Amino acid sequence: MSQTMSRPRPATTPAPGRTLICDPLVFREKFDREHFLLEHTLASEPVFQLPRLVELASATAASRPADVYYDAGDIGIGQRWDTATSGSLPVDETIRNIETQGAWIVLWRAEQDPAYAKLLNRVMSDILELAGHELERLIKKREVILFITSPNRVTSYHIDRECNFLLQIQGRKQISVFRREDRDVLPEEEIERFWTTDHNAPAYREALQDHADEFTLEPGNGIHIPVNGPHWLRNGDNVSISASFNFQFHDSVRADLYRANYFLRKFGLHPAPPFKGGGHDALKQPFGAAIYKARQLYRGRGPRD
Numbered sequence: 001m002s003q004t005m006s007r008p009r010p011a012t013t014p015a016p017g018r019t020l021i022c023d024p025l026v027f028r029e030k031f032d033r034e035h036f037l038l039e040h041t042l043a044s045e046p047v048f049q050l051p052r053l054v055e056l057a058s059a060t061a062a063s064r065p066a067d068v069y070y071d072a073g074d075i076g077i078g079q080r081w082d083t084a085t086s087g088s089l090p091v092d093e094t095i096r097n098i099e100t101q102g103a104w105i106v107l108w109r110a111e112q113d114p115a116y117a118k119l120l121n122r123v124m125s126d127i128l129e130l131a132g133h134e135l136e137r138l139i140k141k142r143e144v145i146l147f148i149t150s151p152n153r154v155t156s157y158h159i160d161r162e163c164n165f166l167l168q169i170q171g172r173k174q175i176s177v178f179r180r181e182d183r184d185v186l187p188e189e190e191i192e193r194f195w196t197t198d199h200n201a202p203a204y205r206e207a208l209q210d211h212a213d214e215f216t217l218e219p220g221n222g223i224h225i226p227v228n229g230p231h232w233l234r235n236g237d238n239v240s241i242s243a244s245f246n247f248q249f250h251d252s253v254r255a256d257l258y259r260a261n262y263f264l265r266k267f268g269l270h271p272a273p274p275f276k277g278g279g280h281d282a283l284k285q286p287f288g289a290a291i292y293k294a295r296q297l298y299r300g301r302g303p304r305d
Contacts, residue, residue, distance in 0.1 A: 019119075020126040020165070020222075027130040032163050032226040035177045035213065040123075040167045043219040047115045048169045048241055050095060053107075053148060056116075058092040060107055067108040070094055072101055072150075077232050078204035079156045095148055098239050103150045110144040110243075120144050123165065123245040142247040149173070149240040157204035157232040159186070159194060160225070161255070162246035167222035171240035175223060176212035178230040185211050186230050188273050192262035194228075195255045196292065202230060217242075227254070253285055260288030 022038035030036045046052060061068045068091050071084035087094050087103055094103050110116040120142060128136055143162070149155070149171075159180070166175075178185045185208050193201035215223065216236075225231055227249075257274035261284070264271040272280060 018126055019122045020130070022130065024130055027224075028132075031131050031224065034179065034226065035229055035231075036224050037215065038165070038222050038224060039220055040222050041220070042119065042167055042243065043169050045119065045169075047119070048146075048243065050098070050148075050239075050241075053146065053241070054092045054095045056110065056113055056146070057095055057105070057107055058090075059113075060110075061091050064109065064112070067112075068106070069108070070103055070105040072103045074102070075104070075154045075156055077154055077157050077206070080200040081156065081158070082200060098148060098150050101150050102153060103148075104153050104155060105146075105148040107146040107148075108143065110146050111142075116144045116146075119243075120245060124247075127165070127245075138249050138251060139247045140250040142245075145244040145246065147240070147242040147244070149235045149242075151235060151237050151239065153235045155233040155235075157202065157230065158200070159191075159202050159228045159230050160246075161195075161227060162244075162248055163227050164225040164229075164244055164246040165222060166217075166225060167243050167245065168217040168219055169241040169243055170219055171238040172216055172218050172236040173233055173240045173242075174214060174216050174236070175231055175233045176209065176214050177223065177225060178208075178212050180226060180229045182211055184208055186228070188258075188261065189265065191228060192258045192265065195258040196262040204232065252289065253281075256285045256288035256292070257281055258288070259292045260284035263288070263291055 019041050020038055021040065022036075026036055027038075042048070047056075057068065070087045070091055072087040072094070073085045075084060087101065089097065089101070091105060094101050094105060098105075111120045124142060147155075180186060185205065186202060190201045190203065217223065254274060261271040261274070264284075271284070274281060
């Protein structure tokens with residue numbers, strides 16, 4: 001169902017200085033389970049103006065080049081990210097000419113800059129207030145990712161390992177979000193490969209597009225996407241700037257169970273999905289963690305969650 005994102009109505013008047021505005025009951029019910037809409041107060045922050053983003057991109061490319069990604073050209077909804085065409089200009093020049101570059105730019109770990117770190121602290125303070133402060137001890141890594149997108153560009157279908165709050169800063173774009181429990185859209189085997197061997201494993205199925213909720217995001221609006229929530233985006237006829245405030249959990253049970261199931265399936269077995277196998281999860285979780293760590297070390301890479 002397609003709709004322009006309506007203004008969510010908080011159950012109570014938001015506290016002064018609040019950055020995220022959301023019905024607390026909706027937040028507690030759906031947090032990291034289902035996607036839901038919210039509002040924010042960051043659209044007018046000077047750090048999201050294009051000249052400031054050019055400065056950030058240039059500094060990031062010089063000091064942390066692995067934290068900059070950008071491509072250009074026509075991208076299909078179901079296209080793998082590793083088949084996109086790289087931009088022909090340096091990233092700062094691409095941003096300066098973003099209206100004509102057909103580009104999608106990603107700046108990871110923006111919180112390395114103190115100005116964005118302050119915004120991350122503001123947003124996380126609100127998330128902890130809404131979710132409960134016990135959440136803080138469960139968080140392993142938190143981050144700000146910035147997206148700068150040319151008019152009419154598509155961000156292809158994917159899932160993420162992060163728990164995500166995507167806030168629209170400038171421009172309008174449409175997002176299609178699917179339920180992560182919809183196994184017609186996201187089969188178990190694709191989630192297993194995502195966590196184990198291939199971040200591009202989830203495949204878009206055009207015939208199932210009607211399973212998605214479609215929203216038009218505008219400045220001041222945002223959406224929460226839980227871990228592994230499938231989604232894709234199409235930018236409007238404008239430059240779009242979005243900010244993802246996200247975090248990963250210390251708890252790797254979900255990942256370890258999917259990794260265990262990946263290897264069990266390779267052995268010809270048909271494992272039960274995570275959290276639906278009774279006492280088997282307690283046996284599978286350490287197996288998935290150990291075999292994945294051994295596999296990563298064998299390939300010359302450090303273990304990762």
